[in-house]
Amino acid sequence: MKGIRLLKVEHLTKVYEGGTVALEDVSFEVPDGEFLAIIGLSGSGKSTLLRCINRLIEPTEGRITWDGVDITAAPQEELRRIRRRIGMVFQHFNLVHRSKVLTNVLQGSLGYVNPALSIINKFPKEQVRRAYEQLDRVGLRDQAPKRADELSGGQQQRVGVARAMMQNPQIVLADEPVASLDPVLAHSIMQYLEVINRDDDVTVLCSLHFLDLVHRYADRAIALKDGHLVFEGPPNEIDDEKFKEIYGKEAERVG
Amino acid sequence: MAEPTPTKSKRPFGRSVLILLAIFAGVVVYAYGFSVTDVDLSQIRSETRREQLTRVMRALARPELVTYERVETNTDTPFYMPCPPGGFTPPEVDPFSRHITVDPACTEPGGTITVHGENFSPNARVTVYLVPPSGDLELTLKSGLIADDTGSFTVTVDTRERPSDQPQTIRVKTREPIGSIFKPVTVESIDPNTGATVVVRSPRISKAALDTWDKIIETVFLALLATTLGVLIAVPMSFLAARNLMKDITTPLIKLGLQLVAAPVGVAVGVIAARWAQDISGLLTDSVLLVLLGLILLPGLIVLALRWAFPAVELEPPTLGLRISRGLVLFVAAVASIVVLFLSASLLQRFGDWVAPRLGAFEFLGAFSTTIGDILAAIITVIAALAGAGVLVNLAGKLASWMRNHLPDAITRPLAVPLVGLAFALVAVIIGQGIDWLYQIGDPVKIIWVPAAVGAAFGMFLAIRAYKREVVNIGLTVYYMARTTFNAIRSIEPLVMVIVFVVWVGIGPFAGSLALALHTIAALAKLYSEQVESILPGPVEAVQATGATRLQTVVYAVIPQIVPPYISFTLYRWDINVRMSTIIGFAGGGGIGFLLQQNIRLLNYQAASVNMLAIAIVVASMDYLSSRIREKIV
Ligand SMILES: Nc1ncnc2c1ncn2[C@@H]1O[C@H](COP(=O)(O)OP(=O)(O)OP(=O)(O)O)[C@@H](O)[C@H]1O
Ligand SMILES: [Mg+2]
Numbered sequence: 001m002k003g004i005r006l007l008k009v010e011h012l013t014k015v016y017e018g019g020t021v022a023l024e025d026v027s028f029e030v031p032d033g034e035f036l037a038i039i040g041l042s043g044s045g046k047s048t049l050l051r052c053i054n055r056l057i058e059p060t061e062g063r064i065t066w067d068g069v070d071i072t073a074a075p076q077e078e079l080r081r082i083r084r085r086i087g088m089v090f091q092h093f094n095l096v097h098r099s100k101v102l103t104n105v106l107q108g109s110l111g112y113v114n115p116a117l118s119i120i121n122k123f124p125k126e127q128v129r130r131a132y133e134q135l136d137r138v139g140l141r142d143q144a145p146k147r148a149d150e151l152s153g154g155q156q157q158r159v160g161v162a163r164a165m166m167q168n169p170q171i172v173l174a175d176e177p178v179a180s181l182d183p184v185l186a187h188s189i190m191q192y193l194e195v196i197n198r199d200d201d202v203t204v205l206c207s208l209h210f211l212d213l214v215h216r217y218a219d220r221a222i223a224l225k226d227g228h229l230v231f232e233g234p235p236n237e238i239d240d241e242k243f244k245e246i247y248g249k250e251a252e253r254v255g
Numbered sequence: 256m257a258e259p260t261p262t263k264s265k266r267p268f269g270r271s272v273l274i275l276l277a278i279f280a281g282v283v284v285y286a287y288g289f290s291v292t293d294v295d296l297s298q299i300r301s302e303t304r305r306e307q308l309t310r311v312m313r314a315l316a317r318p319e320l321v322t323y324e325r326v327e328t329n330t331d332t333p334f335y336m337p338c339p340p341g342g343f344t345p346p347e348v349d350p351f352s353r354h355i356t357v358d359p360a361c362t363e364p365g366g367t368i369t370v371h372g373e374n375f376s377p378n379a380r381v382t383v384y385l386v387p388p389s390g391d392l393e394l395t396l397k398s399g400l401i402a403d404d405t406g407s408f409t410v411t412v413d414t415r416e417r418p419s420d421q422p423q424t425i426r427v428k429t430r431e432p433i434g435s436i437f438k439p440v441t442v443e444s445i446d447p448n449t450g451a452t453v454v455v456r457s458p459r460i461s462k463a464a465l466d467t468w469d470k471i472i473e474t475v476f477l478a479l480l481a482t483t484l485g486v487l488i489a490v491p492m493s494f495l496a497a498r499n500l501m502k503d504i505t506t507p508l509i510k511l512g513l514q515l516v517a518a519p520v521g522v523a524v525g526v527i528a529a530r531w532a533q534d535i536s537g538l539l540t541d542s543v544l545l546v547l548l549g550l551i552l553l554p555g556l557i558v559l560a561l562r563w564a565f566p567a568v569e570l571e572p573p574t575l576g577l578r579i580s581r582g583l584v585l586f587v588a589a590v591a592s593i594v595v596l597f598l599s600a601s602l603l604q605r606f607g608d609w610v611a612p613r614l615g616a617f618e619f620l621g622a623f624s625t626t627i628g629d630i631l632a633a634i635i636t637v638i639a640a641l642a643g644a645g646v647l648v649n650l651a652g653k654l655a656s657w658m659r660n661h662l663p664d665a666i667t668r669p670l671a672v673p674l675v676g677l678a679f680a681l682v683a684v685i686i687g688q689g690i691d692w693l694y695q696i697g698d699p700v701k702i703i704w705v706p707a708a709v710g711a712a713f714g715m716f717l718a719i720r721a722y723k724r725e726v727v728n729i730g731l732t733v734y735y736m737a738r739t740t741f742n743a744i745r746s747i748e749p750l751v752m753v754i755v756f757v758v759w760v761g762i763g764p765f766a767g768s769l770a771l772a773l774h775t776i777a778a779l780a781k782l783y784s785e786q787v788e789s790i791l792p793g794p795v796e797a798v799q800a801t802g803a804t805r806l807q808t809v810v811y812a813v814i815p816q817i818v819p820p821y822i823s824f825t826l827y828r829w830d831i832n833v834r835m836s837t838i839i840g841f842a843g844g845g846g847i848g849f850l851l852q853q854n855i856r857l858l859n860y861q862a863a864s865v866n867m868l869a870i871a872i873v874v875a876s877m878d879y880l881s882s883r884i885r886e887k888i889v
Contacts, residue, residue: 054800075656081572084802094793098815107811111802114565119810160797167801 005032005067007053007171007203012062014048014227022048024227026062030205032170035197037218037235038207041247044224046207050173053205054086055079066171084111087164087202089193091176093156095163097149101140104148104159105131108166127166134162138192154185161192165200172196174206178213186210190217211238314860318868320464323432324442324457330354330372330427331386335361337418357425364418367411370397372427375406381429385414388421396425433457463862466850471869473764474846475877478836480768482829485775490821492776493783494809496737499795500787504730504805508721509667510655511729512674517651518644519681525643528586529636532593540601550602553595560588582650589642596635603628668722676715683710737780744777749835753844767844771832779828786820787813822888826881833877837870 007030014023022045030036038046051057053064055071064071071082087108095104109127110118117123123131135141138158143151148159157177164172174193178186194217197204208214214221215235223231223238223246231242238246298304330353335343338361348354353374362368370383379402384393396412417423434440434457444455494500506514539545564581573581603624611621658667687706696702721727753770760766790813798812840848847866854863 056796056800075660077572077656080802080804082802083800086800088797088800090793090797092793094791094797096794096798096812096815098818099811103811107798107803108801110798110804110807110811115804115807116561116565118807163797163801173800 006030006065007205008063008065009049009053010063010065012049012052012064013060014045014052014057015060022227023052023059023224026224026227026229028222028229028232030203032203033197033201035194035204035217035219036206037214037221038205038224039209039211039214039221039231039246040207040224045227046224047175048227049224050088050175050205050207053171053173054083054088056088080111084167085170087167087169087172089157089160089164089172089174089177091179093153093160093180095148095156095159097147099148100144101135101146101148101151101159102128102131102144105134105144105162105166108134108163111167131162131166134165135159137165138162154181154188157181157185157189158192161189161196165196169202171203171205174204176207176209179209186213193217211235211243214238311860315864315867317861318864319461319861320865321436321458322461323434324444324455324459325430325432326442327428328431330375330429331424332357333422334368334385334425336364336366336414336423337361338363339420355425355427362414365414365416367413368425369409369411370425370427371407371409372402373407375402375408375427375429376431377404377406378402379406379429379431381408381427383410383412384426384428385417386424386426387417388419388423390424393426461862461865463854463859463865466862467847467865467869470840470847470850470866471873474836474840474848475833475873477764477768477771477839477844477846478829478832481771481775481836482825482832484768484772485779485828485832486825488772489776489779489783492737492741492780493787494813495733496741496780496784497787498731498734499790499792500809500813501730501734502728504728504733505726506652506729507655507659507671507726508675508718509658509671510652511727512671512678512718513651513655514648515678516674516681517647519685521644521647522640523643524647525640526636528590528643529593529639532590532639533597533635535590536594536597536601539598543602543605546598546602546605549598550595553591553598557588557591557595560584560591564588589646593635593639596631596638600628600632600635603631672715672718672722675718676711679714679717680707680711683707683713737784741777741781744773745781747774749774749839749844750842753839753842757843762843762845764845767836767839767846770844771835771839774835775828775832778831779824782824782828783817783821786817786824790816819888823885826885830878830881834874837874 009029010027012023012026013021015021026045026049038049040046048057052059053071055074059072062072066082069082071079074082096107103121106123106127109123109130113123113127132141132144135144138161140151140155140158140162143155143159148156151159160177172193177193178189181189190213193204193206196202206218208218218235220233221231221235221238222229223242225246230246231238332345332355333343334357343361345356345360348356351374353372355370355372358369358371372381375381381400381402382395383397383400385396386393394415394417396414397410400408400410402408433442436458439456439458441454441456443452445451446453536549539549564585605628607621607623607625607628609621610624611618614621658670683706684703687702691697691702717727749770752773753766756766756769760769794816795808795812798808803811836844836846836848838848838851840846840850841852843849847870851863851866851870854860854866
């Protein structure tokens with residue numbers, strides 16, 4: 001995977017059905033292999049932005065291109081092919097509780113395998129082997145046969161990461177992946193993302209609440225405020241003034 | 256509430272007027288209700304009604320579970336006619352055993368006497384005879400007499416002109432049940448049909464009980480079949496009626512037009528393919544060996560074809576040439592699959608016919624095989640038609656995508672308008688055919704051209720309306736159609752539905768099963784779909800984000816979440832179906848209800864009581880069973 005590919009967001013606007021403008025004219029670029037943090041207050045549009053990239057939410061206006069391919073214009077079939085290279089990790093893990101851990105990880109291969117066979121829960125041996133490998137990476141191989149809801153929050157999020165890795169992604173979108181975890185667990189999950197970013201050369205877009213995490217893990221950060229892009233640059237450029245601009249006058253800096 | 260003070264005193268008055276009016280309206284409503292429901296307490300107080308009620312309630316309280324063989328017993332007392340000189344004193348009687356007394360103990364020939372009996376069976380039917388001294392003649396004095404609840408009776412009768420100075424006999428005959436549940440006896444009895452003497456037990460299980468057993472089994476299986484069939488169809492249907500799954504399904508106008516046109520063509524292709532397959536399998540079915548050979552070889556070939564056409568992992572989009580050859584191979588595989596279905600149907604039928612006479616009591620297993628083969632053969636054409644429609648709709652979708660990607664908007668968009676018009680015209684013509692079938696109009700202008708024109712106009716109107724957005728929300732349309740259909744079907748009680756099915760398939764449990772199944776489909780599809788609507792959206796989103804297809808998303812993110820509520824609703828419906836199946840027979844749907852209705856019509860309340868008892872036991876035990884299963888599983 002050589003050569004600089006770009007994820008390009010151009011003039012992205014999202015207006016929800018009720019009329020809420022969640023994003024307005026947001027443009028930025030993410031070069032291949034970058035770890036980009038997305039910060040902003042609650043309700044500033046971080047989740048909306050990430051979901052527009054793999055079109056879990058349809059953008060109202062604007063274009064998102066990746067390596068020259070227009071994601072926003074892709075028809076269903078092509079969209080599936082694009083989605084399978086974009087892993088996603090969620091704040092609330094979004095595992096299928098009643099399914100086995102292994103099945104949850106195998107879901108990451110659904111975009112690749114024979115649809116007819118996967119319907120009857122038959123996966124190629126190669127994919128099952130890879131699923132165990134991903135579980136191994138997050139240290140949960142022996143939990144494979146358990147039901148997903150029997151795991152702790154931190155373990156569930158590691159399964160979430162393994163599921164995303166199962167897709168063999170070139171981009172990982174992480175929507176506040178550590179917001180429901182304690183600080184120690186938070187770091188362990190962030191470290192998995194860091195490894196993925198560094199060793200597998202995966203572009204990571206990660207929305208975060210804590211600036212120390214941003215400083216510690218991100219190459220670059222963008223900040224949203226009320227759906228507008230208000231900052232773009234390396235994390236250490238977020239000084240007190242920028243901070244107040246992003247989080248409002250009243251905000252106190254923690255961490 | 257914003258302007259408090261000025262109107263304050265007025266409002267309570269207005270309100271009390273309103274309340275008075277409301278009370279008055281309520282009185283009127285209930286008065287009218289009483290009058291239309293014939294509330295009439297004089298009926299309740301009427302003496303004859305009370306007697307009837309008592310009789311029926313007592314019969315109901317004595318379910319005729321066993322029947323006693325009855326034997327004729329005589330109770331005699333000596334009697335003089337005319338009185339002997341010096342009069343006649345009848346023998347002493349034991350007040351605690353069965354006896355009769357005659358008053359007066361002797362009379363002039365043809366005189367009137369009063370016969371009094373005690374300690375007979377309650378409500379026993381007795382006949383009073385005069386037996387002259389020779390002892391070989393019984394002259395009926397009174398028949399059809401019924402003893403009271405304590406087994407006593409008193410009757411005043413005229414004797415006959417049969418003077419004799421010898422003692423005569425007054426005889427009371429009664430048919431008495433013999434044996435008891437704790438001490439059954441065997442007796443000889445004459446079979447009323449053949450006249451032959453048979454040995455029977457008394458008491459024995461009554462005919463009512465045996466019939467009830469037969470019918471209650473029928474009832475439970477009726478409920479089972481209806482529930483199974485209903486669940487099998489309701490599960491896939493429920494996804495169509497779930498808003499959260501359907502609302503995002505949109506389709507470009509041109510795709511919709513092409514697909515709507517393709518669907519009937521696909522049905523035709525499917526039917527033709529099924530004919531071919533039937534012809535091909537017709538060549539093989541003469542010989543069992545060929546059938547078996549076909550059943551072994553063809554599936555292998557089909558699997559190979561599928562393996563080739565759907566590789567396990569596909570990284571690059573296939574080329575057009577590859578796609579076309581895949582399509583051809585799949586078509587051949589499809590025809591081969593239909594052949595396999597026909598062969599299986601034939602094999603099942605043959606096997607059933609062959610094995611049934613050899614199974615003795617388990618003959619029904621053979622008949623089952625034959626019937627399943629029959630059903631399979633009957634639905635193959637339907638399956639093929641649906642599959643054909645599915646394939647062609649899919650191809651039309653591909654064609655539409657290709658057109659949208661390769662042709663300029665200026666061509667595809669306007670093209671959609673006549674296409675959708677054509678599609679709606681087709682649909683309208685099909686509806687026209689249905690109307691013609693019902694009302695026998697027979698005029699081609701009215702049943703083809705007018706609907707076609709109206710459909711085309713309507714379709715084009717819709718297309719032009721959707722022109723700007725270019726996509727239509729087909730998912731929501733299907734959702735609303737499914738919802739409406741389910742609500743309409745649900746509102747018709749199975750007891751009413753069964754009337755139509757009785758006409759179609761005849762009186763009996765089959766009609767009942769179909770009616771209950773149809774209602775089950777509609778009711779469960781609605782309940783199920785509400786469960787689908789309440790699942791967590793997160794996992795669905797997550798699976799979608801991996802690039803899964805819609806079907807994969809349903810299988811991996813939706814189904815695991817709905818298993819527990821689906822099971823619990825299925826059990827709930829099973830309870831309802833057991834209840835319904837006990838009365839669906841009232842409308843000809845088979846099961847115990849049929850028997851119950853008959854017994855009530857014939858005023859045979861003791862038998863009806865057995866039926867009700869069985870219903871109560873079955874309903875209660877099934878309730879218990881399903882609640883236990885629910886506890887275990889959910
Ligand atoms: N499905 C929806 N329908 C309507 N409005 C929505 C929807 N989802 C989000 N919004 C609105 O869009 C805006 C942006 O929401 P979004 O979830 O993207 O914010 P966020 O930055 O992710 O917030 P948080 O940090 O709390 O997750 C908010 O005002 C929210 O109320
Ligand atoms: Mg969010």
